[in-house]
Amino acid sequence: MKITGQDKYLLSDTLVPDIFIQEYMPKLGHAATKCYLLLLSAFQNGKREIDRKDLSLRLSHTPKEIDLALVELVEAELIILEQNGIKLSDLKAIEIKTLLENQQSSQVSILSPEIISEREQVVTAINNEYFQGLMTHAWYNMIDNWFLKYQFEPAVVQALFAEATASDKWGRLNRPFLNAIADRWAKHKIRTFSELSDFYEENEKFLAIYRHVCKELRIPSNAPSMRLVESWVYELGFDLEVISLALENSAGSSNPLNYADATLKRWHDKNLQSAADVKREQKEWQGSRKQSRRSSMKASNRGNYAGSDSFVDYNTAFGLKYPKIKDETDEIANDDEQ
Numbered sequence: 210m211k212i213t214g215q216d217k218y219l220l221s222d223t224l225v226p227d228i229f230i231q232e233y234m235p236k237l238g239h240a241a242t243k244c245y246l247l248l249l250s251a252f253q254n255g256k257r258e259i260d261r262k263d264l265s266l267r268l269s270h271t272p273k274e275i276d277l278a279l280v281e282l283v284e285a286e287l288i289i290l291e292q293n294g295i296k297l298s299d300l301k302a303i304e305i306k307t308l309l310e311n312q313q314s315s316q317v318s319i320l321s322p323e324i325i326s327e328r329e330q331v332v333t334a335i336n337n338e339y340f341q342g343l344m345t346h347a348w349y350n351m352i353d354n355w356f357l358k359y360q361f362e363p364a365v366v367q368a369l370f371a372e373a374t375a376s377d378k379w380g381r382l383n384r385p386f387l388n389a390i391a392d393r394w395a396k397h398k399i400r401t402f403s404e405l406s407d408f409y410e411e412n413e414k415f416l417a418i419y420r421h422v423c424k425e426l427r428i429p430s431n432a433p434s435m436r437l438v439e440s441w442v443y444e445l446g447f448d449l450e451v452i453s454l455a456l457e458n459s460a461g462s463s464n465p466l467n468y469a470d471a472t473l474k475r476w477h478d479k480n481l482q483s484a485a486d487v488k489r490e491q492k493e494w495q496g497s498r499k500q501s502r503r504s505s506m507k508a509s510n511r512g513n514y515a516g517s518d519s520f521v522d523y524n525t526a527f528g529l530k531y532p533k534i535k536d537e538t539d540e541i542a543n544d545d546e547q
Contacts, residue, residue, distance in 0.1 A: 223250040228300045240278040331363035359395040364402040389432030445477045450484040
């Protein structure tokens with residue numbers, strides 16, 4: 210399998226683009242990361258030929274794991290699988306192209322020097338605190354979009370990063386997750402820091418429920434699960450106690466989150482809003498189920514005995530025949546005849 214890519218690299222060092230470290234590596238699994246680094250090294254310094262067996266032996270992964278890692282690299286657009294080998298993508302060219310496209314499509318807004326200065330200070334603080342001064346253009350574009358689309362104050366943007374990276378809450382720093390938080394704040398009409406403070410007071414109940422759901426179901430915090438739990442709290446109107454009952458019912462399901470969602474929607478359709486309502490309904494259902502089983506057992510036993518009344522002979526009903534035992538009166542009668 211031949212590897213092709215950029216033309217030339219210097220000496221025996223393997224040059225890894227910063228854009229890979231900052232943008233791609235956090236999203237990749239460990240097998241895919243190891244595969245990419247070995248492919249990069251083989252292209253830059255080796256004989257530029259490597260196959261799946263070589264990758265499997267060098268990285269101590271099974272061939273199946275290597276195949277999955279290569280698929281992951283293809284989906285991330287880091288490599289291109291061709292008929293005669295693997296082509297490494299030019300990450301710098303991709304980044305420059307994306308940057309130019311975003312600049313052409315971005316809207317122009319006129320801002321005062323004070324607002325520009327305040328935004329620049331906050332963005333610089335975010336870059337230094339969370340990215341060690343190496344924040345990529347994709348992050349800059351995302352923050353600019355928040356300012357334009359949601360009209361966030363700079364302090365709100367800074368609080369958004371603090372919210373996403375708090376170790377006692379989420380501890381995650383990726384764009385889809387931060388975009389989900391930003392979108393949620395915007396739906397609650399948050400623009401200023403004072404509005405965010407009011408929202409935090411009201412939102413603590415939801416955050417406690419969401420963290421409980423993630424812990425009980427052992428699922429990562431992400432945008433889809435957050436939106437789903439949010440619908441349970443704000444649209445269906447359920448509290449932690451009712452949601453906990455739904456989580457208990459989902460135990461053993463292949464997809465417990467969706468199972469709990471279906472359960473809560475069914476309870477809502479039945480107007481079961483409190484834990485007492487749910488427990489009463491469950492008790493009634495269990496009672497009706499037991500009664501149904503008893504009726505079913507009686508119906509299945511019906512007709513097992515022959516005869517038209519309850520005094521039918523058991524042995525006759527089951528076809529059992531025994532020798533008839535003579536009565537003493539029968540023996541006396543026989544002696545008289547003789």
